[in-house]
Amino acid sequence: MSRAYAKPIIRTSGLSKNYGDVQAVKKLNLEIYPGEIFGLLGPNGAGKTTTTLMLLGLTDPTSGHAAIDGKDCTRNSLAVKNEVGYLPDKVGFYPSVTGRENLIFSGMMNGLAREEAAQRADELMERVGIAYAGDRKAGTYSRGMRQRLGIADVLMKKPKIIIMDEPTSGIDPQGTRELTKLIRELADKDGLTILISSHDLYQIQAISDRVGIFVKGKMIACGRIDELGAQLRSEGLYIFDFKVERNGENIWTDAFQKSIRSIPGVKLIGKKVDGSIHVEANRDMQKELVRLLADQDYVIREMHQSGGDLEEIYRRYFEQAEKEGGENSGSSKDGKQRRFGRNKEQLEKIH
Numbered sequence: 001m002s003r004a005y006a007k008p009i010i011r012t013s014g015l016s017k018n019y020g021d022v023q024a025v026k027k028l029n030l031e032i033y034p035g036e037i038f039g040l041l042g043p044n045g046a047g048k049t050t051t052t053l054m055l056l057g058l059t060d061p062t063s064g065h066a067a068i069d070g071k072d073c074t075r076n077s078l079a080v081k082n083e084v085g086y087l088p089d090k091v092g093f094y095p096s097v098t099g100r101e102n103l104i105f106s107g108m109m110n111g112l113a114r115e116e117a118a119q120r121a122d123e124l125m126e127r128v129g130i131a132y133a134g135d136r137k138a139g140t141y142s143r144g145m146r147q148r149l150g151i152a153d154v155l156m157k158k159p160k161i162i163i164m165d166e167p168t169s170g171i172d173p174q175g176t177r178e179l180t181k182l183i184r185e186l187a188d189k190d191g192l193t194i195l196i197s198s199h200d201l202y203q204i205q206a207i208s209d210r211v212g213i214f215v216k217g218k219m220i221a222c223g224r225i226d227e228l229g230a231q232l233r234s235e236g237l238y239i240f241d242f243k244v245e246r247n248g249e250n251i252w253t254d255a256f257q258k259s260i261r262s263i264p265g266v267k268l269i270g271k272k273v274d275g276s277i278h279v280e281a282n283r284d285m286q287k288e289l290v291r292l293l294a295d296q297d298y299v300i301r302e303m304h305q306s307g308g309d310l311e312e313i314y315r316r317y318f319e320q321a322e323k324e325g326g327e328n329s330g331s332s333k334d335g336k337q338r339r340f341g342r343n344k345e346q347l348e349k350i351h
């Protein structure tokens with residue numbers, strides 16, 4: 001269903017939770033639509049779990065409201081629990097009982113008769129791709145298989161929404177791809193709405209239709225990844241990474257840096273560990289950059305413009321929020337900006 005016509009299936013307004021002096025969630029306004037995969041992205045302690053607990057009716061908000069399918073998560077928590085399945089980071093099963101028996105037991109706990117539960121268990125093991133291991137003890141399952149069994153378990157009660165905590169962490173790349181595909185299908189084919197909570201940019205980027213970026217209890221950005229990227233660019237984020245050469249000489253000189261910084265709009269220049277140059281600007285100055293390099297007889301080996309991938313978005317928004325948040329920011333002692341991402345992205349020098 002197109003979002004334009006659908007009503008949000010998850011809606012929060014001014015949702016807040018304090019634990020003593022700690023504001024774990026601050027005035028969260030969120031709308032998630034049927035069939036969407038929404039990623040709650042944030043570092044440890046950002047408030048993702050607290051948000052999830054409030055949606056599941058497991059903890060009461062200090063103020064504000066959360067509703068699922070029109071039902072208030074606090075006042076009508078029983079009805080909400082019937083519609084929402086929760087897949088925790090570590091799914092608990094009876095290890096000495098087969099995967100199939102675990103599911104049957106779960107179905108019976110949810111009010112199904114044994115035969116009905118057994119039939120559904122078989123269908124779901126097939127659906128999630130572990131029918132071949134149905135008669136093996138759950139304790140012998142790999143993490144990827146346990147996650148699949150966990151999804152089958154959640155599906156036993158025919159939920160409309162599944163909330164998942166770090167569903168692919170600790171799973172190898174091939175297993176992650178397969179699990180991602182399964183989760184995608186649950187949204188696309190079965191129309192389930194899926195909320196994924198994670199601090200892993202790559203997991204969220206690979207799977208989500210939209211993301212909400214959480215920092216210190218606040219959702220500081222929300223939207224499709226490409227929308228967030230476009231928003232950042234419209235606010236002035238243009239990133240150029242390039243490699244240059246000139247007669248084999250050391251190019252990373254003061255004169256070189258000064259000439260790049262002379263281009264209007266350049267805010268930062270750095271050299272990455274792989275020797276490439278990283279320039280951030282608040283406007284598109286690629287043509288001037290290329291001209292300047294060519295005028296000075298540099299040979300450009302490669303150049304690409306970025307600024308729209310989730311890592312950059314996350315880092316940017318996170319830095320912005322930290323600047324606005326003042327003290328307790330994650331900035332390092334020397335005042336340089338904290339950087340997310342992998343080693344290859346680390347800058348050797350930042351100016």
Ligand SMILES: Nc1ncnc2c1ncn2[C@@H]1O[C@H](COP(=O)(O)OP(=O)(O)OP(=O)(O)O)[C@@H](O)[C@H]1O
Nearest residue numbers: 019022024042043044045046047048049050051199
């Ligand atoms: N029961 C509690 N009592 C006191 N403080 C809590 C409690 N639960 C969470 N907090 C605090 O609330 C804030 C948000 O925590 P929360 O667990 O929601 O974050 P998170 O984004 O889920 O982090 P993680 O990825 O580490 O699970 C943190 O500062 C945390 O210490």
